[in-house]
Amino acid sequence: MSLNAASADIPSLSATSYATVYNLFSLVIASMLFTALFLLFSQRQVTPRYRNAIVVSAIVCGIAAYHYFRIFNNFEASYPPGATVDSVHELSNVRFNEGYRYVDWLLTVPLLLIETVAVMALTRGESKSLLVKLVPASALMIVLGYPGEISLDTSTRLIWGTLSTIPFLYLLYVLFVELSKSLDRQPPEVVHTIKMLRLALVGLWGVYPIAYLFPILGGDFFTGEGGFVLKQAGYSIADILAKAAFGLAIYKVARVKSRLEDPSRDEEHAAVPTVDGHASGSNGARSADERVAAAGAVNGRAASSRRPA
């Protein structure tokens, strides 16, 4: 009995399949890189309490952008162009390395949980109690999936896949039972969004095990070129939703909570970094005092001499 589910390497891609995957990978790079920049440059739209959640969201998108740069370059090296523009792209001697995705997830999945807990702004004790459960369980889920992913053997794939499901179920328990207790204390304006975020998180994670099972599903489609394109499309779209769109939703929650907790703060109170990074912090709606402080922030020395005695 052959346990070899499929060759993981697709021997060739049509010009259309190649272009589809290529464009998708580029879409992911653009989405991740510029969501990261948007979030970094928008930190000051939320109160300091929520900035850690925004910076972590930006870091997640930055890490994903880095990995998609590598995946993109690897893809080009693995499937170089043929004799003409219409030729199939034959697999070169460079393997298309799915392992990068696991490296990405190992870093980003725990961070996604950290940003979710951070935006809830729980007490230190509650946050810590959730994170010591969520972070190790999520890292374990990724680590246990890796040996299965790189194996071509169906049994090996199933065993590691099953092991990886155990921490996943534990994550579901923590997110849907333990975290729910804290949800009652969130402002009603954001409870729905946080619930949706939680659902999106685990819903999107569902894409990954489905792609993982493709070689086991077997058949010409799932183990061939069509399955490869579908898998890369699935991963790419799931990554955009689970990291970039997710990060923007976190930002939205932080904005709403900032406004509720500090009604004086609204879009009026944000300073705008200009191209060279100096803060242009003056704004018609501000008091003279605020404008002076903003100006002083650019030039620390000057500000220091103006401290009230």
Add this chain to the structure above:
Amino acid sequence: MSLNAASADIPSLSATSYATVYNLFSLVIASMLFTALFLLFSQRQVTPRYRNAIVVSAIVCGIAAYHYFRIFNNFEASYPPGATVDSVHELSNVRFNEGYRYVDWLLTVPLLLIETVAVMALTRGESKSLLVKLVPASALMIVLGYPGEISLDTSTRLIWGTLSTIPFLYLLYVLFVELSKSLDRQPPEVVHTIKMLRLALVGLWGVYPIAYLFPILGGDFFTGEGGFVLKQAGYSIADILAKAAFGLAIYKVARVKSRLEDPSRDEEHAAVPTVDGHASGSNGARSADERVAAAGAVNGRAASSRRPA
């Protein structure tokens, strides 16, 4: 009698060994680069007194990211793909240069000691007294290890390894005897963490001499492909823990101490550095006092002189 312990160059790597090392190096790059960015963008979450420790931690991670970019590219050049994706990767005419690691350590190890002393916020005299001992001793430790690392001769390796151990033992003495006197004056909330940091520092350094001894241990495993992969994995994981995780722990200590020393400061008081590092520290909700202090924080000298009497 041959004193040649082993050829340092591994003639070939299997596709799996190659992929494992490749993914690990990429993991280190992502961890270091994004920890550096996170720390730089989160500086203002701590009081000015601790920002130097955070910036130095970020610089350590940045230096390590740079060296791992070089190591990654060197690895690709040394072990190019064979005829097919499953072929072994034969050593090319480009040597895999372990010397990079020593260059990295020569810069980062003294800086790790500097960030550890900085986060303790001792008096100037105490800090100086510790640093004039720790920094030269740590640089000497690395410099003395290098001639042994590049030698294939067992005696040479042992001699330089032993010489390198002398400053290491002196570092242990300074860290565990002299630094302990200052630990009594740290807030109880962070004493445990600082002790763990110190232990992590020297514990993780233990990985490096073990890898150094591989060629001396001899045997097919330690001098062959398996030993090579294990050594690269050990270095990579030790580097992530000793630099990125260590930097985040320093940040944690700085956050706790900032909160204890200035209870009015919590997540509430952070401003955000813009691209070139100028703080845009104004904020509608702040008191004039706080705003000026935030502005002054850009210029550490000024801030320190403005402490209320």
